[in-house]
Amino acid sequence: MAEPRSHTQARDFWTATVLWLGAGSVLALLAWILGDLLLQGVGRLSWGFLTEPPSDAGRSGGVAPMIISTLWILAICLATAVPLGLAAALFLTELASRRTGRWVRHSLDALAAVPSIVFGLFGNALFCHVLGLGYSILSGGLTLACMVLPLVVRTTEAGLSNVAQEIRQGAAALALSRVTTLRTLVLPAAAPALLVGLVLGIGRALAETAALIFTSGYVDRFPESIHDSGRSLSIHIYDLSMNVPAGNDTAYATALVLVVLLIASQQLATWGIHRWIQPERSVR
Amino acid sequence: MTTQLSPPAIAETQTPDSVSTPDWAFRATDLRIAYEGKTVLQDVDLNIARRRITALIGPSGCGKTTFLQSLNRLTDMIPRCTVDGSLLLSEQVFKEQGFGDLDLGSPELDVVRLRRRVGMIFQRPNPFPLSIRRNLELPLREHGVKDPELLRRRIEKSLRDVGLWDEVADRLEQTATALSGGQQQRLCLARALVLEPEILLMDEPTSALDPLAAAVVEDLIQSLRDRYTIVIVTHNLAQARRLADDVAVFWVREGTGRVIETGTVAQIFDRPQDPDTEAYVRGLRG
Amino acid sequence: MTSSKPSASFRAAADRCLTVVLVGAAAIAGGLVLWIVLFIARESMPALLSIAPWRFATDASWHPQDGLFKITPMVAATLAISLVAMCLAAPLGIATAMFSSFFAPARIAGLLRRWIEILAGIPSVVYGLWGLTVLVPRIAAIQAPGLGLLAASLVLALMILPTVALTAEAALRSVDEDLLRGAAALGLDRTGTALHVALPAAKNGIFAGLVLATARALGETMAVLMVAGNVVQMPGSLFDSIRPLTANIALEMGYATADHRSVLFASGLALMLMVGLLVALSTMSSPEATDG
């Protein structure tokens, strides 16, 4: 009996070794990237970097206008995608027949698979040209809204349909109106999922570049209205790394700012879910 | 059918083969219910008497719960569920008379009017994830009760009706989901009673509870006798025997659920006519 | 019950209003993809009408300003980059998922997952920046110019690795515990359990993740644009500088006019077609897998 046991032990050992190596190398690669980001970016980072406009094609100065533009684009994107996504998700869970529901879901899945450059083409043709919004923060934000919509709908829908069927039945048996049922019972219970959808949308929108180049443009100045062109942080990184010799340090610093912003929003949401939503549900 | 003596209902409906119409709450004629085109229940002819307790018994999967849900149109929530045949709710159950019987099959049916008179208790207690008070206040406010004093009184009354007042009076603001299973089910009953319905539908109301809590809830149902029309689905034959005045036996024949026998509790349990009923109530089959 | 009638009609009106809003929103959300396809198709119509379709393959080269529209090298480049990237990312990603599901101590598995989640959120332009400044000089040391198929595939592989790893891990984690206990009860070792029980059980989910990752690879623009070299030619070796469809759109969209612009929209349409085929393929082969 010792023979097969040692055989399987040896096999487990080798499998484990291979997998440790595989996972280790993945970790090492990824640590390499993040490490580079940190090492090369942190040197240029300072308070001034966050609060000043760029100068000398971005080699010196800061990224303040890009932060402002990014936030504006994000705000437009969310102000469009979140209400629309919430309403579509409510339709899917509350109203849709199985057939319609399946059709809408398939179409959203297809939308989620559309490459971001195609959204860029679409946004450029529709918002910039046909609707005459030009290269502007508004065009960029609306293009991103189309892009994050499936993400928002599907996460929100998952949260809504997790609300127990018993609760819905109870509400129906008491002849509560749909509006009351949704407002008082379903939405509070689905709030964490809503927030997760929101954060995923933020993540995708913050990271996007290709869809913005031809919609929001890349003027690296403080936007004065949403009709101005505005350069997002991601486009700034692209421009610095591609088109500015000796711009790598600033590109890394900007990348660091963007990644920190992304991770911070993720963490904030996780924290928010624990801090507000879950306790509130059990106290009230 | 039932043998209760009462003046004939002033319904505009024709009841072909009954000479004296009893005081009924629901009347199903040739009812058929299907999910996605597949018939789950058919040939249901059933009168449910007012102010009595009717137990629906039978093995699992023979359409009892579906039938119960059709009584307050909760079948609307099941996608592609169709109800054919005639199902009437007597106008007797409404406070305001003169509108005639309610046709539960009508697409224009005002379900709000229906469900306000027909409360429902589910198998698993389903208090809303709100405070105890809000659980009772929500349906009241929804149906037009806004006066704080009136709200307070009706909440207290319904909690007293289910014997929960003394247990929760000092923690009305706490979340209802923190109550024990039996307390939750009594809260759900209170939530149904707070609207002052005429009819209560109960879908195995004690089966998810431990025996002690089940006994409390069952006693509570006993105490509601004579004041409400109660339709209760149960798998617990002893419970049916203890609670029910009338019994309807559901059975699957030729692939679909049917009502194979109806009668008083004594008729069904002591002198069953149908061999399947006999086997079932003796515990031999089903 | 007081004032039931007006409140009832108000409720009905509110419900109806809500219904209208929800149906409208769903129509927009559900119709958007169709709208995008139609719109892109509309914009590419002039090119498709005035340029015979075979010319996209038979023209001498891609010189749109001289009226030459050969796009096949760019389609080939897109496919080549995605293929090489998937060959690198799929085994590594699945191995990482197997490791964290079956071999890693719980704490390490949790850390690994968190870490990979962070990396999944890193913008593609940052991967491109890193590829351009770190990878390209190293590849150039082997063979100049460093920009090209290899660099693009490596960067892309890194980008889709988190997608593969996370979806594969989710699929492995959702394998029925009983199945694994059953395997253990039969005396299977961890390798056997992982390879012969868990992996087959999770294969639909893993496959869906791979399709997702491939779709992402086909459509990725920025990271690839930054390191592919962007010469329009058939990929011949790993070190060849090539230009995928996405990079072509990003490069030329800024100034393209008339037929040229229209051809770029047509290549966007082609891109959507490729991704659409892929997604349809996965939906058909495993209807459940896409719901995960």
Next chain:
Amino acid sequence: MSFPKSPSALSRSIAAAAFLITTLVGCGSSDDSPSAQTRITLTGSSTVAPLASEIARRFEERHPDVRVEVQTGGSSRGIADARSGAATLGMISRDLAPDEQDLTAFTIARDGIGLIIHADNPVEELSRSQIASIFRGEISNWSEVGGREAEITVVNKAEGRATLEVFKQYFELTSPEIRADVVIGHNEQGVKTVAGNPNALGYVSIGVAESDIQQGIPIRLLRIDGMEANIETVADGSFPISRPLNLVAHGTVDGPAAELVEFSLSEEVHDLIEAQRFVPSRR
């Protein structure tokens, strides 16, 4: 006995929707009524863009009610946007072509196009025919032109770039016959690519190359047929490959745009032009 005090998610989303509608309506109305600010949009050549940005900044200081937006994309885009009206003025880094005579050009500066190599590359000079052969792929190793034993990495510009047009014209090349290893868009991308590759050969704006050399970027400008490529030879006209940097307009320019053109042509911006290592145009 109270509804939740916090605004519910539904009402929040309604507020957000209202906000969106307001913004959309706002944008619709702003099309009709010109806002207090005048906007001038410049698009086109990446060679001209940095200079135009500097000029625009100075112009805005003097005209606080005007906002000038500068976007790059290549000279072709400058032409296209000026024609379509998407831009007030186009920027192009070449002469107007015969089929572009519907536009008016204003030359604000001159620039040359120089061949650049990595600073470590020992080659000092190439002839016109050698360069043409290298770009045709007939010469593929630096040793054939007196350099090290190494493959030449040919860096070409993307279609639609004026630099490419001027380059092709001078060396009598056609697009299809050029055998490139890397295709770049902006000048700066060309500089960056060559700076990162000791065996690369590219061509960029001399102004851009000189200012980058000043910044310490490891590149060098090659002599062509014995002629030094630098700003002086461009200025005195002895360097053969040179081109004007133009602002172009479709139809007549008036108002603030005309003022901007006038300002760009004036001596007041010469220091900016020289700082960018271009040659101010002498009127």
